[in-house]
Amino acid sequence: MSGIITSKNIDPSLINLQKNNTKSYWQIVWGRLMKNKGAMAGSFILIFFIGAALLAPVLAPFPIDEMKMENRFLPPSLDHLLGTDEFGRDILSRMMHGGRISLMMGLVAVSIAGITGVVLGVISGYYRRIDIYIMQMMDILLAFPSLLLAIAIIAVLGVGLTNAMIAVAISVIPSYVRVVRGAVLSIREKEYIEAVQALGVSDFKIIVKHIFPNVLSPVIVLSTLQFGTSILAAAALSFLGLGAQPPTPEWGAMAYVGKSFLLQAWWMSLFPGLAIMLVVLGFNLLGDGLRDALDPRLK
Template identity: 45%
Template sequence: MSPTLLFFRRLFRRKLVLAAALVLLSLLLGALLAPWVTPFKPDAMRLARRLKPPSDVNWLGTDEFGRDILSRIIFGARASLGIGAAVVAVSMTIGTTIGLFAGYFRRLDAPVMRVVDAMMALPDILLAIFLVAVLGASAFNVVFALSIVYTPRVVRVVRASTLVVRELPFVEAARALGVSTRRILGVHVLLNVASPVLVQATFIFAYAVLAEAGLSFLGAGVPPETPTWGTMIASGQQFADDAFWVVLFPGIAIVLAALSLQVLGDGLRDMLDPKLRKAL
């Protein structure tokens, strides 16, 4: 059996993890194929059908402008999941680099970690709101703000793993053989801290999706004309008493995305940790 097949077989041994992966895959495929799988255009307004309940025409109902909620949820997945993926990419790249240097070079450890501790002392959502308020509401600025918020988490994880790996015999042997520091960090250390970084990436993805929805709901995120799950809830909250579906279904999408990422992250952690893997 190939290593890749064995990896997925162990990962999906638990049915809950498999279900979470299928839910996440469905959301990602819907986001990628949105123009071809949605029954209506997301911005097509039909005021004659405003606030209609779920039916055979509009499976999840319509909003206050008569727009199809299902189509907007599928297109909203593009923005919500896209922002989450971008935050993961940026925070992982910067956080991993800083964490490697802080953990490997003793002189950098103390000053870097003091800055990281100071940043983590601030509430995540308040720091993100402040940054977006200063920079302006746009998808790029939301990614930038959330990347700053979640990079310290990655730095702490990578730094802690690097402190352990740098003292292992194979790293000391590489130093004794005259291997360059760049190669030691890029090959010997990075590959051995990849497991906790991968697990942390799934959690940050979930946090970023929730944070983006919160920022959009508060009006400090993506502009309202861009369909995201958070903007859908924000625009529909005033009609929730008479048309609950305008906030219910976008909320379900947020819960499914965040929960599936959390469960998948737990499954990866349990499988990659030798002690937890034995208990499975």
């Protein structure tokens, strides 16, 4: 009877391993992410701000351009939860609408940088003859601090919201190129890539079917981290007067205007600055959690 195998004398780790083998890769990643407290905290922060931005036309208590000079510089109260500005406009309403602009700037910048950087990174890593030219161009861009590079680009393109998004995107592209290139260099040396090449499969099909899916994980993690960085850079440009211009209710522009009244109305700069800090923190926490969940060493 001692040789009979029952559920009591089976190693629990073997049972968990069998259960894990029945799950897909993305189910395992999702399970790891749900167990990461930092990633969940970042997700809740982002859900709060994204939800407030999307529902701003419904939830905002006042019109963003409604001026009441008799309400100038009112401190936070029950009537105006975050106070009013120099024109008597409700700061909470302007911040909710401004979140749509700030988040859109980050989304557009990351989308442009991600698409361009992935394409250049794949080409650089797969076609070695072109690699040196692409990487020399990236090295030139990396020689400048990202914010300084964005300021230089705006100096050429001109001041404005659209140009600020383009400038931030260009300053982020080298990060994508380097990450994707490194992943492609590792993948293209695998035996299965050499096998499909020997079968005469075209380079386009190899890249689309065999290489791109394997570089998707680091790109997702990098995009999450760069989203917060892009929002911060765009807000910094607006704070310097190079991005969104008043009266556009963008967080960086609101903080820029508020600094002139810092002693008189500290809330004008404090609350937009806190919003920027919390959103960037949320993306960084989520990015760290995704990096841990997608780490192949943890499979």
